[in-house]
Amino acid sequence: MAIKASELNTAAVELHGISKRFAQSARRPFGRRKVNKEKLALDQVSMHVDTGRITGILGANGSGKSTLIRILATLMTPDAGTASVFGYDVVTQPDSVRRHINRVSVEASFFKEMSPWENMLYAARLYGSGGKGTRARVEGMLERLGLPLDTLDKPMKQLSRGQQQKVAIARSFLTSPSLLLMDEPTTGLDPRSKREVQELVRSIRRDRAATVLLCTHDLEEAEVLCDHVLVLDLGRVLAEGTPAELIREHAGEVGGSLEDAFMKLTGKRLEEDEEAKDE
Amino acid sequence: MIGTSLRWELNAFVGFIERQKNLYRRYWLWEAVWLLYNLVSVLSIGYLAAGLSTLGLTPGQANLHQTQLYLLVGALLWTYLSLVFFEIAFAITWERWEGTIEYTFMAPIKRLTHLLGISAASLIYGIARTAAIGIALIFFFKLDLSHANWLSALAIFAAATLPLLGLGIFTSVLPLLSPEKGEQMAFAVQGVLLLISGVYYPISVLPAPLHVVGILSPLTYTLNGVREALLHGLSPAGALPDIGVLLLMGVILVPASVWCFNRAEVRAKRLGLLKRSG
Numbered sequence: 001m002a003i004k005a006s007e008l009n010t011a012a013v014e015l016h017g018i019s020k021r022f023a024q025s026a027r028r029p030f031g032r033r034k035v036n037k038e039k040l041a042l043d044q045v046s047m048h049v050d051t052g053r054i055t056g057i058l059g060a061n062g063s064g065k066s067t068l069i070r071i072l073a074t075l076m077t078p079d080a081g082t083a084s085v086f087g088y089d090v091v092t093q094p095d096s097v098r099r100h101i102n103r104v105s106v107e108a109s110f111f112k113e114m115s116p117w118e119n120m121l122y123a124a125r126l127y128g129s130g131g132k133g134t135r136a137r138v139e140g141m142l143e144r145l146g147l148p149l150d151t152l153d154k155p156m157k158q159l160s161r162g163q164q165q166k167v168a169i170a171r172s173f174l175t176s177p178s179l180l181l182m183d184e185p186t187t188g189l190d191p192r193s194k195r196e197v198q199e200l201v202r203s204i205r206r207d208r209a210a211t212v213l214l215c216t217h218d219l220e221e222a223e224v225l226c227d228h229v230l231v232l233d234l235g236r237v238l239a240e241g242t243p244a245e246l247i248r249e250h251a252g253e254v255g256g257s258l259e260d261a262f263m264k265l266t267g268k269r270l271e272e273d274e275e276a277k278d279e
Numbered sequence: 280m281i282g283t284s285l286r287w288e289l290n291a292f293v294g295f296i297e298r299q300k301n302l303y304r305r306y307w308l309w310e311a312v313w314l315l316y317n318l319v320s321v322l323s324i325g326y327l328a329a330g331l332s333t334l335g336l337t338p339g340q341a342n343l344h345q346t347q348l349y350l351l352v353g354a355l356l357w358t359y360l361s362l363v364f365f366e367i368a369f370a371i372t373w374e375r376w377e378g379t380i381e382y383t384f385m386a387p388i389k390r391l392t393h394l395l396g397i398s399a400a401s402l403i404y405g406i407a408r409t410a411a412i413g414i415a416l417i418f419f420f421k422l423d424l425s426h427a428n429w430l431s432a433l434a435i436f437a438a439a440t441l442p443l444l445g446l447g448i449f450t451s452v453l454p455l456l457s458p459e460k461g462e463q464m465a466f467a468v469q470g471v472l473l474l475i476s477g478v479y480y481p482i483s484v485l486p487a488p489l490h491v492v493g494i495l496s497p498l499t500y501t502l503n504g505v506r507e508a509l510l511h512g513l514s515p516a517g518a519l520p521d522i523g524v525l526l527l528m529g530v531i532l533v534p535a536s537v538w539c540f541n542r543a544e545v546r547a548k549r550l551g552l553l554k555r556s557g
Contacts, residue, residue, distance in 0.1 A: 022551055023550075067551075070381075070553075073381070074385055075381055075384060075553045076553070077545075098387035099387040103382075105381070109378050109381060111301075111377050112377065112378075113302065113306060114301050114305055118305075122298045125290055125294025125298075126294055126387070126388055127386065128287045128291075129290075130293075131290075155305065
């Protein structure tokens, strides 16, 4: 749903002191009592995202990126602090927030036996359309994304991961969100699909004047795509700025990269984290 | 404004029915297997009653026929009631399996629309599947329904819809709150309903505590009423007490279950439980 003129002057996203803890429980071996631990996923996070920009959130696994996205998607409530999307509070005005957002997550959320068309029709219905002309719109969108039209009626499970991710992006376009939450949309894609998805993200801002919040592991991707980047580690924002600013202030040497800046700030390399995850 | 909102919600309501229809179609082989399984179960109950005569338990042919009819009506109704209950109670579990739970819960629609949409699809599907089994029964057994009062039976059947939805929505709270154990608990609830609601016997044969719980089950009144209407021609006026109890239970259970679901959703969002399995 397109934003109103009055909402254009409002920040797309505004967070003040957001904190979130999770209780973790595990059974002791051969025992019946549970061991309860608490994990702090977000620690007093504040941020401001301007309308119409691509803002990247960089962080390793467990840094709190997905928790942040889930709070903005109204799927989770924070323990402390306030979060708003175009001025609407995510806890007290979730219906208004939901009309403005859509989400593309690392795992494509589809009914796997249903076809792209059936999944997109379902999405269209949930977002107030789905009548005559929807099929033509969907076909046009998929064609633009380079998906062969004969995939439209095949079960989703028969599509490659790259194709599924393109359908996920097309589905989010269908609902015309003002804020698109993208949670590692290119993770696990082959280089070609990755480039195509990145080009799509660019086109969202160019053609639709939408705001994009992009969580990513990929520093190169963040450098190329994002107007503004936040570095998140252990639930805290360590630094923010344009990629050039972060490199200049934190990379520490001439010709440094965003990866150097990230390492300097967190003491970690994202590749190590990815390798650990794969193992 | 109200008209626009209503249209928006109606559109989503249709979306849920359409989605379920597509899922049934895509999983047609499983649906065929379940249909066969249900049919075989009901037929087995029918032949069990027919076989009683071979065990020397025959006080009179009429009684045996009545017993068979009694059991078949119970088995057929249980097919319907348990299917609708299952479809509603497991709607959340299903979305967890598919990985779409987050997408559905972040959609800009009322939760009531979501729940009613799933319920409506379940009712339509439940009626269609039960009707198919009912038609098959006619070919397998010589059913004497000459005394049946179909109007009363249909009225009780319709009145049972509301409390059935309420029970299903109540039970769907379990998988919402407990991704690991909720599914098992929901199955347990279904099993208890089978035991206490007089599907194959009058609840008077149950031990006192179970009998009391049976009185509180809306399925008891549904089974009782429909049986009386089909076997003994209960008149519409005579069916009114059962219809009244069922409507009263529905009026209490549906809003209470939706309220409970909304509270559970708030808790699930606080604990971070609105996520896919695996």
